[in-house]
Amino acid sequence: MSARKVLALLSGLGLAALVAPDAAYARYPWEFPTPVTPVAKETLWVHNIFLTFISIVFVVVLSIMLYSLFFHRKSRGAKAASFTGPRTKLQFVLSAIPFLILAFVDYVVMGIPAYHAVLAMANTRAGSQMVVKVTGMQWKWQYEYPGLHIKYLSTITTPQAQIHDQAPKNKHFLRQVNHPLVLPVNEKIRVILASKDVIHSWWVPAFGVKEDSIPGFLRETWVKIDKPGVYRGQCAELCGVGHAFMPVVVDAVSDDQFKQWVTKEQAREQAARAQQAAATAVTYTEAQLVTQGQKVFTANCAACHQASGMGIPGTFPPIAAGHAFSAAPNMIAQLRKRGFITPGGKIVEGPVANHINIVLQGIAGTPMPPFAASLSNVDIASVITFERNSFGNHTGDVVQPAQVQAARAANQKP
Numbered sequence: 001m002s003a004r005k006v007l008a009l010l011s012g013l014g015l016a017a018l019v020a021p022d023a024a025y026a027r028y029p030w031e032f033p034t035p036v037t038p039v040a041k042e043t044l045w046v047h048n049i050f051l052t053f054i055s056i057v058f059v060v061v062l063s064i065m066l067y068s069l070f071f072h073r074k075s076r077g078a079k080a081a082s083f084t085g086p087r088t089k090l091q092f093v094l095s096a097i098p099f100l101i102l103a104f105v106d107y108v109v110m111g112i113p114a115y116h117a118v119l120a121m122a123n124t125r126a127g128s129q130m131v132v133k134v135t136g137m138q139w140k141w142q143y144e145y146p147g148l149h150i151k152y153l154s155t156i157t158t159p160q161a162q163i164h165d166q167a168p169k170n171k172h173f174l175r176q177v178n179h180p181l182v183l184p185v186n187e188k189i190r191v192i193l194a195s196k197d198v199i200h201s202w203w204v205p206a207f208g209v210k211e212d213s214i215p216g217f218l219r220e221t222w223v224k225i226d227k228p229g230v231y232r233g234q235c236a237e238l239c240g241v242g243h244a245f246m247p248v249v250v251d252a253v254s255d256d257q258f259k260q261w262v263t264k265e266q267a268r269e270q271a272a273r274a275q276q277a278a279a280t281a282v283t284y285t286e287a288q289l290v291t292q293g294q295k296v297f298t299a300n301c302a303a304c305h306q307a308s309g310m311g312i313p314g315t316f317p318p319i320a321a322g323h324a325f326s327a328a329p330n331m332i333a334q335l336r337k338r339g340f341i342t343p344g345g346k347i348v349e350g351p352v353a354n355h356i357n358i359v360l361q362g363i364a365g366t367p368m369p370p371f372a373a374s375l376s377n378v379d380i381a382s383v384i385t386f387e388r389n390s391f392g393n394h395t396g397d398v399v400q401p402a403q404v405q406a407a408r409a410a411n412q413k414p
């Protein structure tokens with residue numbers, strides 16, 4: 001193929017890419033999401049200046065290179081220079097000019113706005129009117145409003161069937177939750193980040209905010225949203241198998257709506273506590289507990305122990321008794337200590353009291369998380385009863401919420 005044909009082909013391909021149907025791009029827009037906070041606006045502005053300057057530099061430098069390649073090629077009799085550095089005054093001046101231009105662009109044109117944006121991001125406290133605490137955990141977010149006595153978990157609501165490609169995906173696939181974070185617009189809100197287990201990252205593109213939540217540290221950022229609406233983001237730090245399933249949804253509302261929401265949410269949480277206390281006093285049938293326990297298992301345990309109860313070899317032990325499980329010696333030692341594995345390497349159901357404690361407190365130093373704070377007595381009693389009477393396990397054990405309450409009380413004693 002002649003050089004001319006190659007050129008024609010390449011430009012044809014380039015043109016085709018440019019005029020390809022809009023539909024191909026609609027799913028992956030080129031632009032950033034519309035910024036709705038000062039930080040997002042500023043970072044977008046910085047990005048735009050940078051992009052403009054590097055595009056100009058790129059085009060100018062590339063043009064000079066292409067020009068030189070073409071017009072000073074060997075076949076035209078050009079000779080390679082033996083030039084090793086500036087000698088004359090004029091040469092020194094000529095080499096200093098690009099250096100000065102780059103220094104000016106870097107430190108002044110791009111540097112000052114970038115410096116300003118970084119300072120603005122770090123200025124979390126001045127003028128802030130409200131604080132929310134965001135805690136990342138495998139694999140959900142907890143939102144807490146200190147002073148308002150509001151604290152709840154926000155978990156994904158995308159149906160499992162959509163995740164496993166058995167149903168058409170809806171518009172907010174993997175980006176919808178049961179309880180969004182509700183925030184008032186036009187108020188500077190300080191966001192404090194913490195983690196219960198591994199590093200997560202709270203990211204909402206329209207806010208220009210992505211801050212890590214790190215176990216053992218408190219980190220902070222801030223938002224001041226200027227437009228009501230629902231803003232969606234995701235965990236942005238690979239945090240285990242459920243990383244894709246802990247979306248961030250923020251519902252930004254007017255001040256009045258926010259006040260109404262606070263009143264409603266406080267009432268809802270209070271009612272839930274009262275209802276829980278009442279429910280703990282009830283004695284349930286095995287069937288009731290198993291039905292409820294299945295739901296609790298699907299929502300809280302299946303990500304690791306799998307819907308089949310068979311776990312994942314070497315990582316998450318099965319819940320079904322009689323199945324072989326091998327893993328690193330330190331994990332096997334833990335399981336043996338609690339009576340959940342035989343010396344032959346088969347999973348067993350283990351003593352009820354240990355089972356309750358494992359679910360309440362988790363197993364320190366392993367991915368098995370504590371559920372004391374996130375599940376009610378009824379839910380914990382249900383999931384344990386469910387586990388002990390499903391997946392081929394048939395102990396006939398029924399655990400009542402009052403037993404879970406008693407275990408909680410015992411754990412709290414010094």
Ligand code: HEC
Nearest residue numbers: 300301304316317318319331334335340359363366367368
């Ligand atoms: C983040 C992953 C994860 C989640 C979620 C999880 N587990 Fe576990 N679980 C583990 C791991 C890992 C172990 C083994 C820990 C060890 O001893 O090293 C374990 C061990 C157990 C054990 C003891 C061993 C066995 O297989 O019988 C029980 C019982 C258990 N989990 C119940 C639950 C229940 C009930 C839930 C939900 C309320 C749950 N787990 C949620 C990871 C998880």
Ligand SMILES: [Cu+2]
Nearest residue numbers: 200201235239
């Ligand atoms: Cu995460």
